[in-house]
Amino acid sequence: MSKGPARLDVQGVTLTFGGVRALNDASFTAEAGSITAVIGPNGAGKTSVFNCITGFYRPTAGRIVLDGEDITKVRPPARAARGLARSFQNIALFHGMTVLDNIKLGRHAYMKTNLLQAFFYAGPAKREEEALRREVEERIIDFLEIDHIRNKSVSVLSYGLQKRVELARALAMQPRVLLLDEPVAGMNREETEDMARFILDVKEEWGTTIVMVEHDMGLVMDISDHVTVLNFGEVIASGTPKTVQNDPRVAEAYLGSGDPQALVKRIEREMAS
Amino acid sequence: MIIGTAKESYPADEALLTTAPQRVWMTIFVIALIAAPFVLSNYWLYLACLAMINVISATGLNVLTGYTGQVSLGQAAFMAVGAYTVAYLERSLGTPFLLNILAGGVIAAAIGLVVGLPSLRVKGLYLAIATIAASFILHFVFVNWTAVTNGNSGATLAPATVFGIELATYDRLYWLIMPFAVLLVWGAANLFRTRIGRAFIAIRDRDISAEVLGIPLLRYKLMSFAIASFYAGIAGGLWAYLFRVVTPESFPFLTSIFLLAAIIVGGMGTILGGILGAVFMTLTPELLRVVVDLASVFVPDAATLLSPVRTIVFGALIVGFLILEPRGLTEIVDRIRRFFRLWPFRT
Numbered sequence: 091m092s093k094g095p096a097r098l099d100v101q102g103v104t105l106t107f108g109g110v111r112a113l114n115d116a117s118f119t120a121e122a123g124s125i126t127a128v129i130g131p132n133g134a135g136k137t138s139v140f141n142c143i144t145g146f147y148r149p150t151a152g153r154i155v156l157d158g159e160d161i162t163k164v165r166p167p168a169r170a171a172r173g174l175a176r177s178f179q180n181i182a183l184f185h186g187m188t189v190l191d192n193i194k195l196g197r198h199a200y201m202k203t204n205l206l207q208a209f210f211y212a213g214p215a216k217r218e219e220e221a222l223r224r225e226v227e228e229r230i231i232d233f234l235e236i237d238h239i240r241n242k243s244v245s246v247l248s249y250g251l252q253k254r255v256e257l258a259r260a261l262a263m264q265p266r267v268l269l270l271d272e273p274v275a276g277m278n279r280e281e282t283e284d285m286a287r288f289i290l291d292v293k294e295e296w297g298t299t300i301v302m303v304e305h306d307m308g309l310v311m312d313i314s315d316h317v318t319v320l321n322f323g324e325v326i327a328s329g330t331p332k333t334v335q336n337d338p339r340v341a342e343a344y345l346g347s348g349d350p351q352a353l354v355k356r357i358e359r360e361m362a363s
Numbered sequence: 364m365i366i367g368t369a370k371e372s373y374p375a376d377e378a379l380l381t382t383a384p385q386r387v388w389m390t391i392f393v394i395a396l397i398a399a400p401f402v403l404s405n406y407w408l409y410l411a412c413l414a415m416i417n418v419i420s421a422t423g424l425n426v427l428t429g430y431t432g433q434v435s436l437g438q439a440a441f442m443a444v445g446a447y448t449v450a451y452l453e454r455s456l457g458t459p460f461l462l463n464i465l466a467g468g469v470i471a472a473a474i475g476l477v478v479g480l481p482s483l484r485v486k487g488l489y490l491a492i493a494t495i496a497a498s499f500i501l502h503f504v505f506v507n508w509t510a511v512t513n514g515n516s517g518a519t520l521a522p523a524t525v526f527g528i529e530l531a532t533y534d535r536l537y538w539l540i541m542p543f544a545v546l547l548v549w550g551a552a553n554l555f556r557t558r559i560g561r562a563f564i565a566i567r568d569r570d571i572s573a574e575v576l577g578i579p580l581l582r583y584k585l586m587s588f589a590i591a592s593f594y595a596g597i598a599g600g601l602w603a604y605l606f607r608v609v610t611p612e613s614f615p616f617l618t619s620i621f622l623l624a625a626i627i628v629g630g631m632g633t634i635l636g637g638i639l640g641a642v643f644m645t646l647t648p649e650l651l652r653v654v655v656d657l658a659s660v661f662v663p664d665a666a667t668l669l670s671p672v673r674t675i676v677f678g679a680l681i682v683g684f685l686i687l688e689p690r691g692l693t694e695i696v697d698r699i700r701r702f703f704r705l706w707p708f709r710t
């Protein structure tokens with residue numbers, strides 16, 4: 091079973107695409123068991139950081155460290171096996187499968203069934219599948235309140251539900267660090283509140299480290315323990331939601347003016363709406 | 364009439380056949396399979412054997428192309444590998460037929476692993492072309508490696524024997540081929556109840572996010588290639604015992620297209636699709652021939668007049684299916700099933 095939350099360090103990561111410098115010496119730490127938000131304007135490099143952490147992209151310089159182990163050179167499947175799970179900004183579910191199968195896929199790396207056992211659906215394969223089914227039902231499907239759609243094809247679900255299924259699949263990976271790329275983008279208020287509750291519950295009940303990219307300032311200020319602000323690939327501020335809100339550089343990046351009060355007002359407006 | 368289904372427990376929900384009608388249909392089907400050799404004429408038994416061989420090969424291709432999304436036009440060449448393996452073992456070593464057939468599958472799978480290597484780099488049409496290239500290389504080997512294949516004159520082999528009984532007639536061969544078909548189709552269905560089948564579908568749908576979930580692409584793509592060619596090898600081995608002569612032209616490139624058409628017509632990425640498609644592709648030309656024969660009672664010269672028409676009708680049927688039912692025969696079966704499931708409350 092899962093070995094508890096892990097600490098994640100992003101150390102001096104630089105990533106270039108041809109001439110574009112998507113990340114420039116970016117560093118931050120997600121403490122074990124905390125919620126860290128990575129924010130910044132569009133194109134700031136937030137998704138790129140996630141891609142470096144999960145091994146999608148190989149950084150030009152810098153290191154990714156998981157609980158003290160340098161995993162910069164580890165391939166994505168092996169990172170998954172070490173407890174890194176993510177959801178994608180543009181939902182990446184498998185449309186040819188049901189909700190249930192999508193979630194079960196999250197557990198792939200932890201399962202042992204080999205080809206021969208699978209062919210005969212013999213003892214171990216059957217036991218493993220049935221245990222997985224039970225656990226997915228009891229720990230994930232009930233938890234995220236998606237019982238009614240378990241046998242539906244994901245392609246017929248609303249955007250909000252698809253995001254929830256993606257979270258379910260990430261949870262099935264028994265994550266020690268869970269990376270969520272814009273978990274509430276495109277959701278209405280009610281869906282956003284549900285998702286906020288789920289994220290907090292994951293932190294409490296599963297004891298998972300959460301790193302989240304999000305544009306919804308209300309959500310970020312509400313639930314995160316720590317905020318890192320990216321702008322043009324550089325970390326321009328890091329700290330508690332309060333200190334970051336009042337940082338003139340952050341206001342500059344977001345509003346083009348160095349007045350923190352304007353930013354605080356905007357955030358209050360968003361939280362109220 | 365059953366409105367929906369309430370499943371009592373998860374294990375019951377994980378079973379292969381989850382509803383009562385499914386179990387009834389399966390029982391009827393099993394009875395038909397067992398009764399067939401007692402009721403069918405020799406000629407139709409031959410067709411049944413051929414159809415089941417094609418079902419095996421199409422099911423293997425369906426795992427690779429329909430479920431894993433790797434387009435292959437090499438399935439016929441792997442059947443040839445299986446057929447030649449059986450012919451060689453039967454002729455020069457005289458090993459037991461079950462062992463020969465299994466060896467056919469294993470050797471085909473080993474070659475499939477090699478042919479699958481480009482799949483990590485190339486996709487779609489480019490991969491299809493790589494498999495075509497492999498087919499032509501294998502054909503070259505069949506023609507020229509005369510010590511094993513006997514070249515263009517082909518290799519003839521003795522019938523399979525069990526306890527001194529020769530499996531030389533179609534009613535006996537049926538009992539060799541049918542269990543293989545049932546076992547291999549059942550095994551393929553089982554794969555998709557486990558993590559392995561899910562990984563295949565994940566690779567088909569989105570290979571990059573599959574990798575983030577911890578699915579090593581190369582290993583699973585190669586596994587899929589190996590399964591497809593194993594099935595082809597077994598099918599080819601059975602084919603060798605059915606026809607008892609293997610030549611380089613026994614499995615022309617056209618057969619690969621035939622099998623790809625079978626899974627498209629039947630329904631890609633469904634077990635039922637592979638079965639329906641292979642049976643349809645094998646039997647339709649024969650059914651059309653029966654029609655022509657019937658017509659010739661009334662129309663003199665019908666045979667000469669209608670034979671070419673037969674080919675055209677066959678082609679038109681395939682194209683028609685692709686246009687009207689792009690998801691294949693399986694979709695038609697599903698629709699009929701849904702109709703009866705909710706009938707008479709909703710249609």
Ligand SMILES: Nc1ncnc2c1ncn2[C@@H]1O[C@H](COP(=O)(O)OP(=O)(O)OP(=O)(O)O)[C@@H](O)[C@H]1O
Pocket residue numbers: 107110111112130131132133134135136137138139179
């Ligand atoms: N695969 C790629 N090839 C080339 N450039 C890329 C690639 N991925 C990202 N970039 C560039 O890197 C920069 C950062 O992109 P990234 O997607 O990380 O931004 P983001 O902060 O996630 O933005 P958003 O809020 O819009 O999601 C952008 O300038 C983008 O154009």
Ligand SMILES: [Mg+2]
Pocket residue numbers: 136137138179
């Ligand atoms: Mg992004």
